[in-house]
Amino acid sequence: MMTHEKNNHPDHILNLLRQLPRVTAPANFEEVTLLRRMLKELPRASAPEDFEEQVLRRLKEEHQRRKLPRIRWNSPRTWFAAATAAAVVGAIVYYFVVHFAKSPESTPVPSQPVIPYVVPADTQLEQTIAPVPERKKEPSSIQRRKTEPSTSVTPSKKVSPGVPEHEEE
Amino acid sequence: MARATMDEQTLIALLLERKEEGFRELMRVYKDDLVNYAYRFIGSYDDAVDVAQETFIRVFRFIDTFQQGARLRTWLYAIARNVAFSILDERKRHGTISMIDTDEEGHEVEYEAPDLTYTPDRSVDSTLIAQQIQQALMRLPPAFREAVVLRDIEGLSYEEIAEVCKTELGTVKSRINRGRAMLQELLRDLYQELFGEQ
Known part of the structure; x- marks a missing residue:
């Protein structure tokens, strides 16, 4: 069938095909062929014997390293996460500062008036020098009873702590 | 190129599952070609072995990004090329x-x-x-x-x-x-x- 069709081609088509321009080899064809042959025949470098083992070892090492979370500071994601965290912390701090600044609890406590410490006249001087907090307490009933019978008319003195009594005299 | 014992699709499927078998097969088939390419391109055998190793490590790391229908061989050469160029850049920084x-x-x-x-x-x-x-x-x-x-x-x-x-x-x-x-x-x-x- 095919041969029959081929034989029926008009002659002018064959003539046209024959008239197609012929492609010629470039001027340096032989040189290029030689060059390509030389390149093709170059000895081939091959991988070392333990190549696969080395790669697998490196992969295992890398896998181990990846298990530990590492912060990559050169990544924009890291910087974004850090900025977000800083903004959140800042907002929380700001909220609490503003909230407590407005609350009545945060108003300053008025300072207590200074009450002069009155020491009875017959108290030992050594006892008055050191400002011991317990002494600010009211004298006990026993002590009061001891002091009352004396019915001394001697006025009580104001003694400022730290000032020796004999200097006044 | 060494003779492959499995077709490319099977090999890719194994690689996507991170199977060591697939990875070993990939290296067995392509390691010499990549070492030779890298050696002829960067001129140092030790660097060439490093390039090939790094190429396979990157394959393992980025196999998920491999596009179905692409050719594994060209993908490997493309990775090796990038690694080799980074070595050349490194050399350039040292005075070339x-x-x-x-x-x-x-x-x-x-x-x-x-x-x-x-x-x-x-x-x-x-x-x-x-x-x-x-x-x-x-x-x-x-x-x-x-x-x-x-x-x-x-x-x-x-x-x-x-x-x-x-x-x-x-x-x-x-x-x-x-x-x-x-x-x-x-x-x-x-x-x-x-x-x-x-």
């Missing part, structure tokens, strides 16, 4: 001078000042001829060198090279032709020695 020119199609091509002290690895290039050819290859600009190596040494098609280099087909052809022409000039003495008057 480079110049930028444009090729016939207006693309920028970087020319490095050739390292005249370069000596090929004698464990690979044991003959004088092989050493001379490798020296000449290293004097080509990297863009031309990679095109010639991929075409005439690794046997990739023009389309595959365009895919590896992420460039147009016309640019690939141009780079190959110019690279070959430069190599011919550099190897003129060797030609005459081997084949008489050319």
Whole structure:
């Protein structure tokens, strides 16, 4: 069938095909062929014997390293996460500062008036020098009873702590 | 390329499942090609082995990004190319001078000042001829060198090279032709020695 069709081609088509321009080899064809042959025949470098083992070892090492979370500071994601965290912390701090600044609890406590410490006249001087907090307490009933019978008319003195009594005299 | 024991789709499926079997098969098939490509491109056997290793590690890391329908071989060469270029960039930072020119199609091509002290690895290039050819290859600009190596040494098609280099087909052809022409000039003495008057 095919041969029959081929034989029926008009002659002018064959003539046209024959008239197609012929492609010629470039001027340096032989040189290029030689060059390509030389390149093709170059000895081939091959991988070392333990190549696969080395790669697998490196992969295992890398896998181990990846298990530990590492912060990559050169990544924009890291910087974004850090900025977000800083903004959140800042907002929380700001909220609490503003909230407590407005609350009545945060108003300053008025300072207590200074009450002069009155020491009875017959108290030992050594006892008055050191400002011991317990002494600010009211004298006990026993002590009061001891002091009352004396019915001394001697006025009580104001003694400022730290000032020796004999200097006044 | 070593003979593969499984078809590419099976291999990719194993790689996607992170199966060691698939990974070993991938390395067995492609390791020598990648080492050879990297050696011819960057000129140092130790660096070439590093490039190949790093390539497989990146494959393991980024296999999820592999596009179905793409060719595994060209993907591997593309990764190896990126790793090799990063090594070249590293070298450049240590004092190599480079110049930028444009090729016939207006693309920028970087020319490095050739390292005249370069000596090929004698464990690979044991003959004088092989050493001379490798020296000449290293004097080509990297863009031309990679095109010639991929075409005439690794046997990739023009389309595959365009895919590896992420460039147009016309640019690939141009780079190959110019690279070959430069190599011919550099190897003129060797030609005459081997084949008489050319």
